[in-house]
Amino acid sequence: MFALGFPKAFRYSRPESLEEALEELEEGEAVPLAGGQSLIPMMKLRVLEVKGLVDLNDLEELRGVREVEGEVRIGALETHNEVATNQTLRREFPSLSASAWEIADLQVRNRGTIGGSIANADPSSNYLPVLMTLDAEVVIVGKGERRERLEEFVRGPYTTSLRRGELVKEVVLRKENRRTGFALARRGGSSYPIAVVAVSMSLEDGVVTSSKLAIGGISERPVSFKDFLVGKGLGEVKEEEVLKAIDPLLEEVGVIEDVHGGKEYKLKVAKRLVVEAVKEVARPPPVKEMETHWRNGRRLGPSTRHVVKVKVNGTWLEGEVESRKLLVDFLRERGFTEVKRGCDEGKCGACTVLVNGRAVKSCNVFAVQADNQEVTTIRGLVKGEGLNYLQRAFLESYAMQCGFCTHGFMMVTHDYLDNVDPEAKDETLVHCVKNVCRCTGYVQIIKAIRTASRELREKGVHYGVT
Amino acid sequence: MVHYLEGLRAVKGEGEYIHDLPSPPGTLYMAIYRSYVPHGRIKRVDVSDVVRKGGIAYTNEDLLKLVKAPFPLALPVKVEYYPVAKGKVRFVGEPLAVVLAEDPYRAVDLLEYVNAEIEELPPVTNAQEALKGKALVHEELGTNVVMRRHMEFGDVERAFKDCDVVVRKDFKVAKHSALPLETYGIITRFGEELDVIANVQGPMLQAYYVAKALGLPESKVRIRSPRDIGGSFGVKYSLYPYIVLTAVASKLSGRPVRWTESRTESFLASSSNADREGYVELGSTRDGRIRAVKYNFLEDVGAYPRPPEPGALFRVQGNLNGAYDVRNIEAEYTVVVTNKSPTGLNRGYGSPQFYFALETAVDELAKELGLDPLELRKRNLITSFDKVVQGYPFYETATGGLYPKQDYAKVVQLLEEEYKRARREEGMGVGVSIVIEPSVTNLGYVDLAVEGEKRRHKHSPSGEYVTLSLNYDGSLSVFVNSTNEGLGHETVVAEVVAREFHVDPSQVKVEYKVDTSHPWALSSGSYSSRFAPLVVSGVIKACDALKERLADLAKRYLEGEVKFVEGKFVDEKGRSVDLKTLASSFHWDPYSFPGNLTVTVFYHSDLLYPANGDKVNSSLGYSIQGHLAVVKVDPLTHDVKVKRYVVIHDVGKVLKEELLDGVMYGSVIQGLAEALYERLEYDPNGNPLVTTFDAYETPTLAEVVGMEITLKHLEGEVKFLPSGALGAGEGPIMGVLATLANAVSDALKRRVNQVPMR
Numbered sequence A: 001m002f003a004l005g006f007p008k009a010f011r012y013s014r015p016e017s018l019e020e021a022l023e024e025l026e027e028g029e030a031v032p033l034a035g036g037q038s039l040i041p042m043m044k045l046r047v048l049e050v051k052g053l054v055d056l057n058d059l060e061e062l063r064g065v066r067e068v069e070g071e072v073r074i075g076a077l078e079t080h081n082e083v084a085t086n087q088t089l090r091r092e093f094p095s096l097s098a099s100a101w102e103i104a105d106l107q108v109r110n111r112g113t114i115g116g117s118i119a120n121a122d123p124s125s126n127y128l129p130v131l132m133t134l135d136a137e138v139v140i141v142g143k144g145e146r147r148e149r150l151e152e153f154v155r156g157p158y159t160t161s162l163r164r165g166e167l168v169k170e171v172v173l174r175k176e177n178r179r180t181g182f183a184l185a186r187r188g189g190s191s192y193p194i195a196v197v198a199v200s201m202s203l204e205d206g207v208v209t210s211s212k213l214a215i216g217g218i219s220e221r222p223v224s225f226k227d228f229l230v231g232k233g234l235g236e237v238k239e240e241e242v243l244k245a246i247d248p249l250l251e252e253v254g255v256i257e258d259v260h261g262g263k264e265y266k267l268k269v270a271k272r273l274v275v276e277a278v279k280e281v282a283r284p285p286p287v288k289e290m291e292t293h294w295r296n297g298r299r300l301g302p303s304t305r306h307v308v309k310v311k312v313n314g315t316w317l318e319g320e321v322e323s324r325k326l327l328v329d330f331l332r333e334r335g336f337t338e339v340k341r342g343c344d345e346g347k348c349g350a351c352t353v354l355v356n357g358r359a360v361k362s363c364n365v366f367a368v369q370a371d372n373q374e375v376t377t378i379r380g381l382v383k384g385e386g387l388n389y390l391q392r393a394f395l396e397s398y399a400m401q402c403g404f405c406t407h408g409f410m411m412v413t414h415d416y417l418d419n420v421d422p423e424a425k426d427e428t429l430v431h432c433v434k435n436v437c438r439c440t441g442y443v444q445i446i447k448a449i450r451t452a453s454r455e456l457r458e459k460g461v462h463y464g465v466t
Numbered sequence B: 001m002v003h004y005l006e007g008l009r010a011v012k013g014e015g016e017y018i019h020d021l022p023s024p025p026g027t028l029y030m031a032i033y034r035s036y037v038p039h040g041r042i043k044r045v046d047v048s049d050v051v052r053k054g055g056i057a058y059t060n061e062d063l064l065k066l067v068k069a070p071f072p073l074a075l076p077v078k079v080e081y082y083p084v085a086k087g088k089v090r091f092v093g094e095p096l097a098v099v100l101a102e103d104p105y106r107a108v109d110l111l112e113y114v115n116a117e118i119e120e121l122p123p124v125t126n127a128q129e130a131l132k133g134k135a136l137v138h139e140e141l142g143t144n145v146v147m148r149r150h151m152e153f154g155d156v157e158r159a160f161k162d163c164d165v166v167v168r169k170d171f172k173v174a175k176h177s178a179l180p181l182e183t184y185g186i187i188t189r190f191g192e193e194l195d196v197i198a199n200v201q202g203p204m205l206q207a208y209y210v211a212k213a214l215g216l217p218e219s220k221v222r223i224r225s226p227r228d229i230g231g232s233f234g235v236k237y238s239l240y241p242y243i244v245l246t247a248v249a250s251k252l253s254g255r256p257v258r259w260t261e262s263r264t265e266s267f268l269a270s271s272s273n274a275d276r277e278g279y280v281e282l283g284s285t286r287d288g289r290i291r292a293v294k295y296n297f298l299e300d301v302g303a304y305p306r307p308p309e310p311g312a313l314f315r316v317q318g319n320l321n322g323a324y325d326v327r328n329i330e331a332e333y334t335v336v337v338t339n340k341s342p343t344g345l346n347r348g349y350g351s352p353q354f355y356f357a358l359e360t361a362v363d364e365l366a367k368e369l370g371l372d373p374l375e376l377r378k379r380n381l382i383t384s385f386d387k388v389v390q391g392y393p394f395y396e397t398a399t400g401g402l403y404p405k406q407d408y409a410k411v412v413q414l415l416e417e418e419y420k421r422a423r424r425e426e427g428m429g430v431g432v433s434i435v436i437e438p439s440v441t442n443l444g445y446v447d448l449a450v451e452g453e454k455r456r457h458k459h460s461p462s463g464e465y466v467t468l469s470l471n472y473d474g475s476l477s478v479f480v481n482s483t484n485e486g487l488g489h490e491t492v493v494a495e496v497v498a499r500e501f502h503v504d505p506s507q508v509k510v511e512y513k514v515d516t517s518h519p520w521a522l523s524s525g526s527y528s529s530r531f532a533p534l535v536v537s538g539v540i541k542a543c544d545a546l547k548e549r550l551a552d553l554a555k556r557y558l559e560g561e562v563k564f565v566e567g568k569f570v571d572e573k574g575r576s577v578d579l580k581t582l583a584s585s586f587h588w589d590p591y592s593f594p595g596n597l598t599v600t601v602f603y604h605s606d607l608l609y610p611a612n613g614d615k616v617n618s619s620l621g622y623s624i625q626g627h628l629a630v631v632k633v634d635p636l637t638h639d640v641k642v643k644r645y646v647v648i649h650d651v652g653k654v655l656k657e658e659l660l661d662g663v664m665y666g667s668v669i670q671g672l673a674e675a676l677y678e679r680l681e682y683d684p685n686g687n688p689l690v691t692t693f694d695a696y697e698t699p700t701l702a703e704v705v706g707m708e709i710t711l712k713h714l715e716g717e718v719k720f721l722p723s724g725a726l727g728a729g730e731g732p733i734m735g736v737l738a739t740l741a742n743a744v745s746d747a748l749k750r751r752v753n754q755v756p757m758r
Ligand SMILES: Cc1cc2nc3c(=O)[nH]c(=O)nc-3n(C[C@H](O)[C@H](O)[C@H](O)COP(=O)(O)OP(=O)(O)OC[C@H]3O[C@@H](n4cnc5c(N)ncnc54)[C@H](O)[C@@H]3O)c2cc1C
Pocket: A031, A032, A033, A034, A035, A036, A037, A038, A039, A040, A041, A056, A076, A077, A102, A103, A104, A105, A108, A111, A112, A113, A114, A115, A116, A117, A119, A120, A122, A124, A125, A126, A127, A162, A166, A167, A168, A169, A191, A192, A193, A345, A346, A347, A364
């Protein structure tokens, strides 16, 4: 089957408490839904079929970053952007922040969660190698609560030790003074990483006394090695020495070959990344703290249809929808055709809208998830006649040809300038705006983003103001 | 505020694209059940479970009952190309059945209830295997070779013999699709007449083929396109199998039928260029004068030679010598079918592959001769344009092309300045190439698929109709039966007409879309960069014709000779009458002011005539373009980072610089994607590996941040075209593959022979 992009029908519920959620998971054939950024694409591509989804987003028990007795506990629902920018995590675990920041794009990071990512155990997950090098533990709740080392928790590709009726509650890290590094490579901008490398090292007088190296992406399960480069002085260690040290370790790794590359190539990339991760200290992203709010505040029992109320551009729209109805289709059917659909996998960004002010791919959320929330398209960002600063910047930069991608680009740019980096610096831009345009070669879009940034800063103009 | 009509619609979210159009009442959504095996005999297609589930479905046999004939082909071979598999399936993704439902989610659900039994046959998955012929894609042919052509211009054998040095350079270019962001979409009603709305790229390849397949006279077929099309790059010219499927489904169900292609389906089965491999031989004197060139191309067109294939080989026929003064040229072409998706139109149409082959071979020759690659190119550059045709100077190529006189030396001199600067940067690979960009296709070149003596008819379509009216209030309306995929055609036409009539562009309403109930030409459509040279020339001709009619009217107000000056007709005594007055007089009182203020002109250049043997002037415009790339290559992984890219060209008159820049940036990056990342790859068993952007490795905005792209437009005079402008939309992608390969080869100190470079 190749006509894709629409998930199969399922029952959706949105419990109010952890207890209720666990009960539903225990009873039915439902699986948890967190950010949906892995689940929904898989359902749309029909590689995954579920009978029911239990939306975790209203469970406050799974949120927050807490420091408890020398440990830092990260709630499963912390989004990638929150993990990347949280003050505590930045300070204590810069490689974790860095790895979160390099996941996909701004939109995916706004929704996707750390708990969802590790529960998904994708071999090319950004987090797994880092968490391995930080000796992370996972708190699992079900009938009781248990704690497991991440390395044991992840069993293989897409498999973990989670049993039916269990949830990841927290990821726990011990505070320790280590030097950490992180490096990642992908082929082309729209692909998942082909290799992810993390390292943590304890040093004495610049000499490595203990260390852990982990490599993900190239094999079925990320691999980790202890005591890499122990005894070496980091200051003077040469590239050749690092490469020599890594060679025997990589021999043991069963490399998966795929469309992105054969074994030889992937090993070379992994080596390049090991050198980078060792040489460069991991740096958290140069942006302020970000918070996302996805709580709907309205309990829904399991059903294949729900009545929803969504505020679109200031007006409440009410209607009954199938649980599987994607927000993009919900909006388009109601005349918001500026929201486009350009792919089946949640990559291209043409469908981007603002939900509660944050850029989200509307093909990667169900309409029922936008219940009780505010959705904004470009039309909601203009007051009266005329154009707002974004529209002006895009138009004056000739930042479009066919115009099919334009709306999505404006939406993500809005979130980017508003919440991430008003100055639109290269180093943040490359990790945030990763939509696809097939026509323009992006040059004039980049110009438009810079123009909008300038206008925003110099004139203080903002959306709603023309 | 800037004047950019399409851009304004885009930022306001007011574009009118196919997927945004409302469905007619009673519309059913169609989903296509496609072959999951690359090659096999169809045993059974059963849709009874779909019906049991309350859906409507038609098998290939049901559908074929209403298909009167296979699509006509450009090749005289006994291949039957139907919109749905017949007897056998020949590629993964070939349609086998359709399902109809009230909503698209449900239509996709119902696909699961189609049961197809296919007896698998060994697949043919690449051109080399196709040549061996162990398995046959079309048994009735007895071979997988659907065309062999050999042609010679000049005395090739002797020229090679006289050469001091001969180099041979092998190459491979992978299957690639420009892949517009908007997928195909069709809304069809087929009652007494066939009424189709689709995001087609022009009327001909749809109307003609659809009418033939359904056995309808042209008068019963109406095809329209929406105002905005979400990109095409040639790809949306291959929509006809699907239009026929919707038509038959509509006829059988008695309801309007709507189909929206999924992204996955677009990867599997929409248009792409062919996998091409082969070699180039260059013969030269010791001091670097190229005397002869030989091309050997093996083209894998997939399961069916979908028309206009194998046109991709001949699109460059008039410019087979590139920018160089080479008179002895040999070409040997072989076209094979394999169990992959059929190829077709795709940006650059054959030229990126061609220039990749030629321009990397030139570098190879330079190495052999110990010459600098740019120096070798300079020594062979065309310098004299001494063929006068219709009063204009040209260089006539050995293969029949007419290159208009341009200052090639100037372009190369500017390129050399950039080149010298780049050479001083340390640790970088530097590559150059020079291409002659053809624009405005002469469809007559498709005839070259058949030997001259066997051709039954002559062909030379390339013209365009333009309709222009002066409305009662003095505003103007233009209609062009073509398509607007975001190239700013409405904007530019409005500006040209406004300038001609001295009105504000807001006074000009432009409709730039397909509607076959208006006059249209077989060559109508937006392809081969024909807008600036041809359509705009037609627009100017239409303005001239309308002004003539207005002058007649003006004479009723004025005396003696009248002239059009700054929006008014003026007579010798200095009296004047303005447009608005004339418009109003005619419209409100045609009794007193008889005339006709609507003109339809057909513009076609006499420089485009049918092929003569294997010689053909395959394009109307040819313009020089110099490329330079500066790259950094990781010594360990060989990953390539493009630091700087420069394109310098002579484009004639620049109609609107921002739009020209935009289309060229886009073309550069599409070329870069093809050179470094994107490839429609199949596994050794013929299964497609690429059905997502992830697997296609599409570059995003992030890959372009920090890359410096410089464009330089020279505006040489182009007198033989009323618009004075040459095409420019495809030149960059024609040169990027070769330029990047040359730069990477320079960095690695060894030759790169294939793209994508991985
Ligand atoms: C275009 C795109 C690009 C991406 N690129 C990358 C990338 O470069 N690197 C990367 O690491 N990831 C990437 N991702 C994946 C992204 O990080 C996902 O967000 C993440 O993998 C899953 O988290 P989620 O919260 O979205 O989980 P969901 O999709 O909601 O769930 C994923 C799985 O985990 C289960 N689950 C979720 N939460 C819990 C819980 N608390 N307890 C138990 N089970 C749970 C679900 O049932 C499901 O099986 C990409 C995604 C997209 C769409």
